Amino acid sequence: MGQPTLRRRDRIRAETSSEIKAIALRLLAANGPDAVTLRAIARDMGMTAGAIYSYFDTRDDLITALIADVYGSLADAMENARDSVPAADPAGRVLAVGHAYRRWAVTHPEEFRLVYGDAVPGYHAPANGPSKDAEERACAVLVELVAAGRPNRDEDPAAPRYDWTDFGEDYAAGIRKLFPELPPAALALALRTWGRMHGQVALEIYGHLRPQLVTPEKLYEDEMLDLATTLGLGVPGGSGREAT
Amino acid sequence: MGQPTLRRRDRIRAETSSEIKAIALRLLAANGPDAVTLRAIARDMGMTAGAIYSYFDTRDDLITALIADVYGSLADAMENARDSVPAADPAGRVLAVGHAYRRWAVTHPEEFRLVYGDAVPGYHAPANGPSKDAEERACAVLVELVAAGRPNRDEDPAAPRYDWTDFGEDYAAGIRKLFPELPPAALALALRTWGRMHGQVALEIYGHLRPQLVTPEKLYEDEMLDLATTLGLGVPGGSGREAT
DNA sequence: TGTACATCAGTGAACGCGCGTTCACTGATGTAC
DNA sequence: TGTACATCAGTGAACGCGCGTTCACTGATGTAC
Numbered sequence A, B: 001m002g003q004p005t006l007r008r009r010d011r012i013r014a015e016t017s018s019e020i021k022a023i024a025l026r027l028l029a030a031n032g033p034d035a036v037t038l039r040a041i042a043r044d045m046g047m048t049a050g051a052i053y054s055y056f057d058t059r060d061d062l063i064t065a066l067i068a069d070v071y072g073s074l075a076d077a078m079e080n081a082r083d084s085v086p087a088a089d090p091a092g093r094v095l096a097v098g099h100a101y102r103r104w105a106v107t108h109p110e111e112f113r114l115v116y117g118d119a120v121p122g123y124h125a126p127a128n129g130p131s132k133d134a135e136e137r138a139c140a141v142l143v144e145l146v147a148a149g150r151p152n153r154d155e156d157p158a159a160p161r162y163d164w165t166d167f168g169e170d171y172a173a174g175i176r177k178l179f180p181e182l183p184p185a186a187l188a189l190a191l192r193t194w195g196r197m198h199g200q201v202a203l204e205i206y207g208h209l210r211p212q213l214v215t216p217e218k219l220y221e222d223e224m225l226d227l228a229t230t231l232g233l234g235v236p237g238g239s240g241r242e243a244t
Numbered sequence C, D: 001t002g003t004a005c006a007t008c009a010g011t012g013a014a015c016g017c018g019c020g021t022t023c024a025c026t027g028a029t030g031t032a033c
Helices: A002-031 A038-045 A049-054 A059-083 A090-107 A109-116 A132-148 A169-178 A184-205 A216-230 B002-031 B038-045 B049-054 B059-083 B090-107 B109-116 B132-148 B169-178 B184-205 B216-230
Strands: none
Touching (some): A002 A038, A002 A059, A059 A090, A059 A109, A090 A109, A090 A216, A109 A184, A184 A216, A184 B184, B002 B109, B059 B090, B059 B109, B090 B132, B090 B216, B109 B184, B132 B169, B132 B184, B184 B216
16 A cells, blocks of 8 residues: 555655644734745744755745635635625625725735735746736736626716726636637726726725824725725615616 | 035036936836846946945845836826816816826826835835835825815715824825825825726726727726716816716 | 664855945045134 | 134945745555465
8 A cells, every 4th residue: 555655755745844834824913024034934934044954946936826725715815705795796796895904914015015016035937927816816807897797887988998908818818718709898898997906905904094194094995985886786785776 | 626526526427327227217117027136237238236325225225216207107197187177176186197197007007016016026125115205296196186075075974984094194284284184084085086096997907898898988087087077076167066 | 683884965154256335534625814 | 815623425344134945854544465
């Protein structure tokens, strides 16, 4: 029975690999991005720095894996938020997803910086992007929100301004496979939605809102309500067909 | 005549100090934040690293000065944009300022990261914020934009939700001195405006929009048009009183 | 069950690197009379 | 105008630091018969 034992070694390998990432995250959250070094991680694990090289070829590979994990957890949070509100209440879903985005960022500020800033000094992301999957999942959630409002937005003057050549080829293909009937303007609106959630959150996390504004969540709430209106989704709690 | 010569020394001091910052900026723009080190700057100037210490007490002091300068240039760009459109066309002003914000960021991506991200590894900003003046100038521009739309926004349901205790004391005081009749809800709206400009720009600069979206300026244009509507400013080119 | 061999995770010491910062000094520039 | 002194910008060598990465090695774990 060579299989079970081989599997045992593999399992231990996978566990150690996870532990490396977990400790890297802990260091990131506790002491900021500068603290995430191979030596510090090894120190925390009671290992030698060199040992990490049997798990990750390079420091940047580790960071890349970290970003993918972290981005995945943000995508999880967004998906969970979406699923926590019935599809019949699309405005409610926008609010839920929006607040999940901010909530996640406020609870995981260093992770937010890792994904959306240049948290780690000297890190260079691989060419194809460090975490295409998670980014696509997050995007899909937004596209779904926007798509729900389409019936109320048909007269949108901006609609005819977009066609698929406005988007990256691979990216557009990926999204169209998930939403075959989606018009390009809806994807544009989804990206605008993302930007709108992102703006206030980024300002808050990077400390540009906090001393000046005492109640950022109130401001964000207003922004999300206005966003739901822009998307033609009516008012939270409604069916999405009843316009304001 | 001791004065003129004393002034000469002072002038040379000021010039060298400026040159240090200029070279730091050049390094930042050319090679990214990791390249901004005292040694690299000194190397570029044909000086010794230690010499910089007669101009800046510490590396962080230099970075702080840099941020203040850079933020000031962004504030300049915003003020110029505002002044390039007559006050009678408030929606046009929103578009001008919005595009100036993005334009500046796209032309100075590293500087944008310096101000709004954590560009420089190991840098810790001073307690009172590295560039309160420039931030206040930029904010004032936005408040002015929002204030211009007030007549058309009196029925805004969000208006009564804010009072001055929602804002930092010093910050509120500074703004109220500039705009004595401003209601707190207008300041809230100004911060939301900022967030809205910032979101898409930050995504673009940090590379989250670019491969997926080919025409970010088009998307941004739409966002700014919608923003002008939200602010109750009507349509660019109009007087601001004629609602859509 | 027992023995000979293979695998491989982790060691520990070393490498070269560039950094911020300090300090005793030199030499040109400016000052006072 | 000339001389004695003060200022002070910049030198150059050194400090200690922590980093990523490499490599020959050890010793426990697993494999084959």
